[in-house]
Amino acid sequence: MERTVEFYTVKRGDTLGKIAVMHRVTLDQILEWNPQITNPDIIHPGQRIRVAPEMHHGGDEPFPGADFFQSSVTSPIIEAMGFRLIEEGCSAYADGPDSQWSEADRKSYSNWQHKLGFTGRDADGTPGRKSWERLHVPAVFE
Incomplete structure (x- = not known):
């Protein structure tokens, strides 16, 4: 679904x-x-x-690739990811997520990676396929 x-x-x-x-x-x-x-x-x-x-309706947002997560990227996928990180208790947001990749997104995602048991470079806050698939970011349509 x-x-x-x-x-x-x-x-x-x-x-x-x-x-x-x-x-x-x-x-x-x-x-x-x-x-x-x-x-x-x-x-x-x-x-x-x-x-x-x-x-x-059917699957989650597919992993967009590690290169997607840069400060120059603005996408509703980033905002949906942020809401999932909040739901998982991993928020480092002052005012909540938005659609532009930020340091708060990176810190929140690092919290998620640590929650999953990742350490070192595997918990640097840049989403990887394994941690992304476990987050279950909902498919986003604008």
Whole structure:
């Protein structure tokens, strides 16, 4: 089964309540799907939040290759990976993940690698095929 995730980019004047109504979900669901939001009264324009549960349709996001994970790369795959790292208790994010590869992504992924028992260069924060496949990043469609 593939899992897909739906995101919404916050616009000026949005509130989580308005976003929830717009997507026919509850505020509690929005908060459950976005553990990086610690105060529901504070969101910022440009912030991307999950607005739908993972929908299961068939496999996970395939491993994009180690060269994919560079600061010049912006992709919803990176954001979906970040949400999975949060779910696994491996977050090093100050404000939650976004779609651009960052030092917080690398640190969070290193935490995941350590959780799996990897050490040394195998836990440097750059995703490898084995650790990626065990993370089960949901397939992302924009």
